[in-house]
Amino acid sequence: MGDLLGVAVLGAGHMGADHIRRLDQVVSGARVVAVADPDVERAKEAVAGLTGVSVRPDAEAALDAPGVAAVLIASPGPAHEEALLAAFARGLPVLCEKPMVPDSTGALRIVEAETRVGRRLAQIGFMRRYDAEYRRLKSLLDGGSLGRPLMLHCTHRNVSSPPDFTSAMLVNSSVSHEIDAARWLLGQELTAVTVLRPAPSSDAPAGLLDPQFVLFETDGGALVDVEVFVNCGFGYQVRCEAVCERGSARIGDEHTMVVTTGGAAREEVAQDYLVRFAAAYDREVQAWVDATRRGEVTGASVWDGYASSVVAEAGVRALESGGRVTVGLAPRPDLYDPRAGVSR
Amino acid sequence: MGDLLGVAVLGAGHMGADHIRRLDQVVSGARVVAVADPDVERAKEAVAGLTGVSVRPDAEAALDAPGVAAVLIASPGPAHEEALLAAFARGLPVLCEKPMVPDSTGALRIVEAETRVGRRLAQIGFMRRYDAEYRRLKSLLDGGSLGRPLMLHCTHRNVSSPPDFTSAMLVNSSVSHEIDAARWLLGQELTAVTVLRPAPSSDAPAGLLDPQFVLFETDGGALVDVEVFVNCGFGYQVRCEAVCERGSARIGDEHTMVVTTGGAAREEVAQDYLVRFAAAYDREVQAWVDATRRGEVTGASVWDGYASSVVAEAGVRALESGGRVTVGLAPRPDLYDPRAGVSR
Amino acid sequence: MGDLLGVAVLGAGHMGADHIRRLDQVVSGARVVAVADPDVERAKEAVAGLTGVSVRPDAEAALDAPGVAAVLIASPGPAHEEALLAAFARGLPVLCEKPMVPDSTGALRIVEAETRVGRRLAQIGFMRRYDAEYRRLKSLLDGGSLGRPLMLHCTHRNVSSPPDFTSAMLVNSSVSHEIDAARWLLGQELTAVTVLRPAPSSDAPAGLLDPQFVLFETDGGALVDVEVFVNCGFGYQVRCEAVCERGSARIGDEHTMVVTTGGAAREEVAQDYLVRFAAAYDREVQAWVDATRRGEVTGASVWDGYASSVVAEAGVRALESGGRVTVGLAPRPDLYDPRAGVSR
Amino acid sequence: MGDLLGVAVLGAGHMGADHIRRLDQVVSGARVVAVADPDVERAKEAVAGLTGVSVRPDAEAALDAPGVAAVLIASPGPAHEEALLAAFARGLPVLCEKPMVPDSTGALRIVEAETRVGRRLAQIGFMRRYDAEYRRLKSLLDGGSLGRPLMLHCTHRNVSSPPDFTSAMLVNSSVSHEIDAARWLLGQELTAVTVLRPAPSSDAPAGLLDPQFVLFETDGGALVDVEVFVNCGFGYQVRCEAVCERGSARIGDEHTMVVTTGGAAREEVAQDYLVRFAAAYDREVQAWVDATRRGEVTGASVWDGYASSVVAEAGVRALESGGRVTVGLAPRPDLYDPRAGVSR
Structure with missing residues (x-):
């Protein structure tokens, strides 16, 4: 070349x-x-x-x-x-x-x-967008065989959070990946966000609202929910289930070697995003x-970067207010036609 | 005997x-x-x-x-x-x-x-409460090895709804099973409910809000979310994942015979609740x-029957209003100590 | 009634x-x-x-x-x-x-x-013959959608063997279940048997040839192999994969509750045949x-009881001789038409 | 660099x-x-x-x-x-x-x-030897936590065989991968081989003995069995289960996206070795x-290439004779210490 x-x-x-x-x-x-x-x-x-x-x-x-x-x-x-x-x-x-x-x-x-x-x-x-599983899911959704996507159920878990991680960062750092993935998978913009706050895990640092449950609505009428739990203790798990009109598809239950010993069949769970997303x-x-x-x-x-940023900020306001916050995007320049957003 | x-x-x-x-x-x-x-x-x-x-x-x-x-x-x-x-x-x-x-x-x-x-x-x-998988999950949660339950993620899907099924019945008939299961698994009362309504599937009867996404809060600070989708077309699926402080447990991905043919590994999905819950x-x-x-x-x-009824009615109001509705229970008579609610 | x-x-x-x-x-x-x-x-x-x-x-x-x-x-x-x-x-x-x-x-x-x-x-x-998974497999094979069965791969593992268990009993007691299951699933008689003896596990009692690998040939040209391992230490596992002309089907990887904690997703493995086959x-x-x-x-x-007995005896001779032993059955009385051998 | x-x-x-x-x-x-x-x-x-x-x-x-x-x-x-x-x-x-x-x-x-x-x-x-799953299995076996390997159960299936594929090529071309993998995983030489020939699939070309079931014995007392089926019709599947003294480990049930539609949960099976082994x-x-x-x-x-070649030739003789054929290797030059055979 x-x-x-x-x-x-x-x-x-x-x-x-x-x-x-x-x-x-x-x-x-x-x-x-x-x-x-x-x-x-x-x-x-x-x-x-x-x-x-x-x-x-x-x-x-x-x-x-x-x-x-x-x-x-x-x-x-x-x-x-x-x-x-x-x-x-x-x-x-x-x-x-x-x-x-x-x-x-x-x-x-x-x-x-x-x-x-x-x-x-x-x-x-x-x-x-370059992970093999996400690409298979994107390709399946785009193919249309399952009909229109109605809901995405997402899970984002880390073993433990870095020092100085704040409650807002669960939304604007951790969930920012799901914000982009949802926009990309659905080809829709997120229009409103609500954050629910269960009683925090006693294994989370004092004062950190962990886990959170984040709900997004889209301009296509779909619903995206994200469990974000950054001190789950047991592994790094990123899963996504797309529920469509005529079927559902789930990624992220990676399954390679099954070891049976001591009364249980075990599969290792990745401990780190660098393992899960290295490729x-x-x-x-x-x-x-x-x-x-x-x-x-x-x-x-750059438009994707901007839109993610606006949604994440709305998410942080939703976390703080406990209510539903709508998302207001500037008009999209013609340069950023969404159909150009996928590399191949 | x-x-x-x-x-x-x-x-x-x-x-x-x-x-x-x-x-x-x-x-x-x-x-x-x-x-x-x-x-x-x-x-x-x-x-x-x-x-x-x-x-x-x-x-x-x-x-x-x-x-x-x-x-x-x-x-x-x-x-x-x-x-x-x-x-x-x-x-x-x-x-x-x-x-x-x-x-x-x-x-x-x-x-x-x-x-x-x-x-x-x-x-x-x-x-x-008599299903083998739910009982294993209950027993695991009660054992405490995973810590306190923080969230339950539930799925309730039917192939198609009966004639004359209404949007309210997704909450007060279909989800009523999850209402009782959540109360039983957690040993907590549900205190508030919100219903989100994605754009309905085009395979649902005209006017039916299907699917819905129902969120319950509990008096123990846990969160319960339920996807209810009664015209999903592909099977009868009831799943529940309990996310706890130190681990998660998932039931309902029943897995018996795996058939590999025609380029795919297949597992049958039950089509009917009588198959899934016959035992x-x-x-x-x-x-x-x-x-x-x-x-x-x-x-x-009878108290469980009453509480489910109150929660279901609050759910229907939440569906109609689009907002969060709190649940008000009458004082519980001493006769209904929750610790007596499990048969063995 | x-x-x-x-x-x-x-x-x-x-x-x-x-x-x-x-x-x-x-x-x-x-x-x-x-x-x-x-x-x-x-x-x-x-x-x-x-x-x-x-x-x-x-x-x-x-x-x-x-x-x-x-x-x-x-x-x-x-x-x-x-x-x-x-x-x-x-x-x-x-x-x-x-x-x-x-x-x-x-x-x-x-x-x-x-x-x-x-x-x-x-x-x-x-x-x-009354286990739900075996019945599903039998029904699938009889339905013919996968074509003729060519091979059965079977696994039979116990946590540990009872006292006084002998090398011959791996064949004539443990494997006798597979002998009947293979005859029933295939609707064929077993005609020859060979037993291979890997170096025994150091966890087996001294002198016990455990595990063994038993091969049966049938009058329909199919091959049945059985791993029998009665001191495997980790669980009671009975699996069967039928490999057919146009697909394979596998039972016995029972999968009910998946628990993720401590860096692994775990499924319990039954420890006892009474758990696995209680129903x-x-x-x-x-x-x-x-x-x-x-x-x-x-x-x-009674014919099934007789045939199993003859095959098991041939198996023990094969174990002792290290070679291939053919099975000789008496002529089958008309009373025992194999098509009557399944209850429903 | x-x-x-x-x-x-x-x-x-x-x-x-x-x-x-x-x-x-x-x-x-x-x-x-x-x-x-x-x-x-x-x-x-x-x-x-x-x-x-x-x-x-x-x-x-x-x-x-x-x-x-x-x-x-x-x-x-x-x-x-x-x-x-x-x-x-x-x-x-x-x-x-x-x-x-x-x-x-x-x-x-x-x-x-x-x-x-x-x-x-x-x-x-x-x-x-460079496949991620095989490497995890090798690493697990070398780590010793499951004890000594007793048996390897291998599956090697292709959708269909190329034109002019012969019965001998199932052993000396298809199974040659398992010959090397078994030697590498176990760190042992194969010492004898037996080939069983079930009645061929009616989907195999006329005259092709397909499938075959190949048994290897090793100088460490382990047993390796390989189902090779090159006209299975449904996919490219390469699996290996290592049965050890204190547990078993299985690779090859690759599991990425699960799609549930039309009454079944489906996982795609790779159709081609280039998909399975591209990485x-x-x-x-x-x-x-x-x-x-x-x-x-x-x-x-080069020693690995030589040993595979000798074993494959013994396998072809075993296929032709129907009996057990022992493997005779030349003395191994010191240059080929097996402990140097793994790249990292």
Whole structure:
């Protein structure tokens, strides 16, 4: 497929270092040519063993390094807006980790900026769209054999939450994956949200409202419910059941090796999202590299990043108020036709 | 265990005839000695082949027939109140099919009448309490190894609804099973209900709000959600997942024979509740006969029948209003200590 | 269905006492009227609480007790031949626990005796024919949608073997269930047997060849393999996969409640055949009582008991010789048309 | 990791073209620098879009092309011996598709040639060793928590066989995967083989003995049975259950999306080995590229290729004779210590 795609990676923390490794060792057709991180030592460690990589303390300098043809943004969320605008100014294709930017006002500015460019440059890192099971479900729903989807029942469980996790973050960080997945699977916008709060688990940190039960309504009349439980203790589980007019389909009960011993048949449950979605990350970055080399932009758009941000903010208000909160989106620019949102 | 228990069966319709067959051919320790039905010919047909059965057009006459030591009420709901009071007046033990009586005002009169008797005589026919899977789940939750239950996710699907089924009946007939099951599994009262109404399936009869998504809150801080979908087309499915502090447990994905052919591994899904719960009905009636012969009353109480009725009525109001409706129960007489509500 | 069937139970040991309980408390339409056991005290204990039961030290006296209309033989194997002949002499219908008699020579005498009677009187207690999963598999195979069965893969595992269990008993006691099940499912006779002996598990008692892998060939060209492992330590598992020309079907991965906790999804595995096959025993005895009251004999025949006995003896010779041993059956009397061998 | 590994691919047929695509688009760290195929047009098509690839009609010329640092042999089996010897003569690392060579005599010559080189250069393409499920099973068995493996029950089913497939090919082509997998999983050599032949499916081509049931004994006293059925009609299924002293473990019931519709819960069954093992091929080639760049050789060895070949030939004799055939291996050179046979 010709020359390797030269990528500048912004951010060399946990996620950035992982993407550098992925671009070097897993993905075909790309090479890392520049890395930016204010902590230059950390950036140097992340590229140890690689040759010909410009390491810079700031993002703009990395974008201007020789050989840069695309950008992968893995810096902290507050740095994303400036990085996206700098990439747009240079006409560089971008893969931007989620959340796109920290709030919906900033997200709308990104939508407006890309609309001014007049063509799509950025893909947002909603990697579930690249998970094999989600893709099979999407394909089944799009095929129409089960009729119209009526409800999605979702489960999102983590073994335990990181320190300083807040009740709002169950909605705007954990559930943000389901927000995008629901929009993508249904091809509909979410229009209202309600958050129910059962008595918290005694294993949750004091003051954390965990679990929560989040209900979304859509502009197509569907209902999406999400159990989010980030201190469930027993595993990382992401499940989705689509209930349609003429059948239901369920993913996420992954089932590989069944071990029978000591009076029970056991299947291991993944403990970590990196185990569950490792292949999805690989496929996402490979798809981005392939599309970029073809001169295309696929995957989740800046509009998807904006819409997720608005819904998540409404979710947090619903959590705080205990009532139903409606979602108000700005008008969607023509650039973001939803039928272009799926990479293949 | 000594003499056979002489049972008067009130009602010889579909359900009554099935109970007559069950008492005669399946259950040990009982015999049918009287049957009442206004349609005497129907009653005679239901006991064809049996000997020594008094067939009467009215219930009181059947209760007074020779050899009657217990009553099974399977007549239409509006006839239940009079039948229950007649049994109470005679001190006869009763198994009464659900719904106990058509509305909560009548249900409260039954509670008051049995309270005046001063001892429990009636068991209400919530047969899920006798299903092997529900019992395993109850036993697991009571054992405490998973910690406190936080949420119950329930599914209740029928292939198609009977003629004249109304939107309210999804709540007060279909979901009434989940209402009792949730109260029983959790040992908690339901305190509020909200009903969400996705766009109806195009396979549902015109005007029927099907499916619905019903949310209950409990006095223990748990959350119970129920998908009820009575024209799902593909099978009869009753599932329940209990999410607890330290684990989850799921029943209802029954799995017996897996057939692999034509590119898929298939498991049959039951098409009918009589297939799914046949053994539960048998076990329920056997347990009632055994307890009655021992002079005991077990199973769901008149209070359970009353509470279910109040919750179901609140659910219908929630469906109509689109909002959250709280549940107001009368004070519970001491006779109905919940710890006596489980038969073994 | 008219009067209760009066049953004489021969043998009041573990199995006999369980059948007395079953006839009294579970099965409809029968009552125990006589019990025989050389240990009269044990017999009296087994009928404590029952009224009108003749307790006798010897079988013939019990058969002649008032009200006896049928016989259930649950005495030790060596007593079966005399008991069967005594029942035949009186024209009494019989349900006889397996093994029918201890060896194939005696089994052939029973075949000849019943043939002289000229009609079937005895049903042999191969209870797997009454297990719901085996019946579904039988029905699927008979329906023909998957084509001709080519192979049966069977698993038979016990937690641990009883004291004094011998290597031969893996074949002639444990595998005897698979011998009958294979003959019944396929409607074919087994014609040769080979036994392979992997290195024994270190958890098996010293000298016991456990596990074994037993291969049967049939007169229809099918192959049946059985893993028998009676000290597997982790559960009681009975599975069967039928591989047919156009699909396969598998039973025995029973799946009821799935519990997810501590990093794994778990399903309990039954520890005991009484748990796994409790309902099959109930259904077997109920079917026998029902058929007997209708004047019919269904279920496994004396011929089935004989054929199983011959195959099991060939299996033991195959185990000892390490080679392939052919099975030689006597000509089958017309009385035992295989198409009559299934009760419904 | 420094410069890209220059690979010469020998053979540009179906498998060769797929490996060229894989090296170009999927695998990181390698580039195709030479391709050999007698059909030069076919070779040119396979590298369309790639730059800097030498296309040659013969293998030796391709090995001598500029930039070749490793060889992937995907030519027809009869060409493998010459290609392997040419690679050995040049000291080039090799990944050689299975079968290594067409017969065990040739295989032994390869063993001897590599032994003369004095270090391992070749990895044989047994890709199941790179399948995630097989690796989990291997890891579980090696961990020892279930005790010693006693039996492996294997299933190998194809929808239909290619034209001209012979009865011997069920053993020496289809089952050859299980031969290697069993040796690898158990870390034992297979010492004897017996093949049972049920009456063929009427859906198999006339004269093809399909299915077959193949039994292997090992030098560790374990038993391996394989159902091989290459015209099963319903899917591609590869399963393996390891029965150990203290538990069993089963892989191959892959379970991703469950669709419930039309009265059944369905899971799709893969129709093709490329679907089932696509990721294993990717992982195999990536592991080979990574190890080669580190200067190591991992994966299945030339000895594994030789041993599989000897066992497969014994299997064909067992099929023809109907009896048990013992396996005679040459003494194993020290170079092939089995503990080095696993890549990580």
